[in-house]
Amino acid sequence: MQNQKKTYTNPFLVLSAILVICFFINISLGSVYIPLKEVFNSLIGHETSQEAWQHIIQNYRLPKAFTAIIVGSGLGISGLLMQTLFRNPLAGPFVLGISSGASLGVALVILGSGLFGGIFATLFISKWGIVLAASLGSFLVLLSVMMVSLKIRDTMAILIIGLMFASITAAIVSVLSYFGSAQQLQQYIFWGFGSLGNLSWDELFILFLIYALGIVFSIFSIKPLNTLLLGENYAKSLGLNIKKSRLIIIIATSLLAGTITAFAGPIAFIGLAIPHLTRQVFNTASHKVLLPAVFLFGAIVMLVCDSISQIPNSDYTLPINAITSLVGAPVVIWLLVRKQKMVF
Amino acid sequence: MDTKNQHIIIKTKDLSIGYASKKAQTVIVSNINIELKKGELIGLIGANGIGKSTLLRTLTKVQKPLQGDVLINSKSLSNYQAEDLAKVLSLVLTEQITAKNLSVFELVALGRQPYTNWIGNLSQNDLTIINKALNQTNIDDLKYKKCFELSDGQLQKVMIARALAQDTDLIILDEPTTHLDMYHKAYILKLLQKLAKETNKTILFSSHEIDLAIQLCDTLIVITNNKVVCDEPCKLIEKGVFNTLFPKDLIAFDEKTGSFRVNK
Structure with missing residues (x-):
């Protein structure tokens, strides 16, 4: 697509520039006011005039900004993969039951801790305990969905099976909530709000490793995804191994959405909306363009939402999950109304 | 070039098609022996539900033959990997x-x-x-x-x-003229005829446009009550094959015009 490379260079440059700007804005805003000059000083390794500022930027705001980029781009890309695989504009990263699996794991640890006894509980409700429970939960649900999907010829059936697993886990969580104490319930609900700011550099490093692996799998699914645009029958006639491609796409999604949910909670909306936003702006169906564009859009939107949720210069932090929908949904509605037509 | 034109692209050997479940086999058509040559335009004709789609699905390896074999370029269809088949056979669905x-x-x-x-x-x-x-x-x-x-x-x-x-050497189209008006039906089939000649590819399509197919195709495959006949259109008319295509209560084949007429 020689002639198309040219037309897409400019939007990519603009988006990259916006991403960098958003990154700096995100770092310079927060509950504590830090002058812009000092922010730059800290980033390039110079001393800041107050030691606390250095600490805030390097150990709190910088990992949070990187987390936002990973979460936004990762969820956006897994949403794109699912929407193309299922040929369904309503699909998102969580249609395979990833977030419901994670929430089941976390619910078992937080709400079920009463059942397991005291010592056990305190051991588990540490940060890593939650991450572990969420990973294990989403992994087990995914594994079940994947085992079923290997036996199934019809891709649409996988979508339904994912939804059924989500219903089952939601039901178990309801039962657990019914028996949980008020304090446990609050803790579980707070996890459900999502959070970008709790990650240390060590945790961020692990998140990044798995995320990078997921991105590699996504890049390898670009060609199969483009072939799948014609529908499975045409894809088969073009020599595509449907089951293998489907597996690669599902693995990529689970790596991305699974770890992100484990570390940052079930962040809604981004995975569903970013691919639509990108298609409206770029107006193409080629994943060679869409994948990097979704990466940029996802990262930008997440940085912006995080900046808003911090409410600059105040002590409050709104739940990130609420902000993504509050900010994002009107934007998508506006785009659809303005263009009068959904591009999918 | 004449010898090259005689090169056989796809061939079936005592092919039986239909559906097999664990309990029983449902044979739709058996003993299919056809040979399609390079650069030919071939029409596949038959009444609804007679097995056109099943034959096309078997020829394109979507489903397995019940008996016999399909050979593309003298190689059995079952020996083709998906990515190799994609280089000799393309589809329009x-x-x-x-x-x-x-x-x-x-x-x-x-x-x-x-x-x-x-x-x-x-x-x-x-x-x-x-x-x-x-x-x-x-x-x-x-x-x-x-x-x-x-x-x-x-x-x-x-x-x-x-x-x-x-x-690919072979292009198979499943009812390429449905949803089209009369002009575009003729246009598409005429285009296929031109492409078969120009590119020397073998083009096989299924269709209900019998009169157009008679005029444009080099060869016709006609499926009638569990039997498959494959020959040049004029020879098929001579043999009276088209009269056996449908029940005779409503329409009849007019050999002079090569088309069907509604009984008055």
Whole structure:
């Protein structure tokens, strides 16, 4: 697509520039006011005039900004993969039951801790305990969905099976909530709000490793995804191994959405909306363009939402999950109304 | 070149088609022996539910033969890997593509997938073949249009161009003229005739346009009550095959005009 490379260079440059700007804005805003000059000083390794500022930027705001980029781009890309695989504009990263699996794991640890006894509980409700429970939960649900999907010829059936697993886990969580104490319930609900700011550099490093692996799998699914645009029958006639491609796409999604949910909670909306936003702006169906564009859009939107949720210069932090929908949904509605037509 | 024209692309040996479940086999048609040569346009004709689709599905390896074998370029269909088959056989299906946001060029370019690298980059050679396919189907001016902007007739030309870009010896089309008006039915079949001659590819299509197929095809495959006949159209008329195609209470075949007439 020689002639198309040219037309897409400019939007990519603009988006990259916006991403960098958003990154700096995100770092310079927060509950504590830090002058812009000092922010730059800290980033390039110079001393800041107050030691606390250095600490805030390097150990709190910088990992949070990187987390936002990973979460936004990762969820956006897994949403794109699912929407193309299922040929369904309503699909998102969580249609395979990833977030419901994670929430089941976390619910078992937080709400079920009463059942397991005291010592056990305190051991588990540490940060890593939650991450572990969420990973294990989403992994087990995914594994079940994947085992079923290997036996199934019809891709649409996988979508339904994912939804059924989500219903089952939601039901178990309801039962657990019914028996949980008020304090446990609050803790579980707070996890459900999502959070970008709790990650240390060590945790961020692990998140990044798995995320990078997921991105590699996504890049390898670009060609199969483009072939799948014609529908499975045409894809088969073009020599595509449907089951293998489907597996690669599902693995990529689970790596991305699974770890992100484990570390940052079930962040809604981004995975569903970013691919639509990108298609409206770029107006193409080629994943060679869409994948990097979704990466940029996802990262930008997440940085912006995080900046808003911090409410600059105040002590409050709104739940990130609420902000993504509050900010994002009107934007998508506006785009659809303005263009009068959904591009999918 | 005459000897090359006689080269047989696809051949069936005592083929039985139908559906097999664990309990029983449902044979739809048996003893199919056909040979299709290079550069021929072949029409597949038969009443609804007689087994046209099943035959096409068997020839394209979507389902297995119950008995016998299908040979493409003297090699059994069962010995083809999916990616090798994609280089000798391309399809135009009846199903609508869902990704209407693809441009015509992008869609035709997808025909090059069996030849491109892991990320699907198009080489200079790929571009040449794509542009040639656009040219041969007379859709150069549609190149940058989106698929949702096209009429049914234009879309069918695009799908044929995509099959051409796949650069296979054999192109199989499943009812390429449904949803089209009379003019475009003739246009598409005439285009297929031209492509078979120009590109020396074997083009097989199923259709209900019997009178058009009689006029345009080199060979017709006619499926009548569990029997398959394969011959030149005029010889089939002589044999009176078309009279056995449908129940006789409503329509009858007129040998002079080569078309069906409603009984008065």
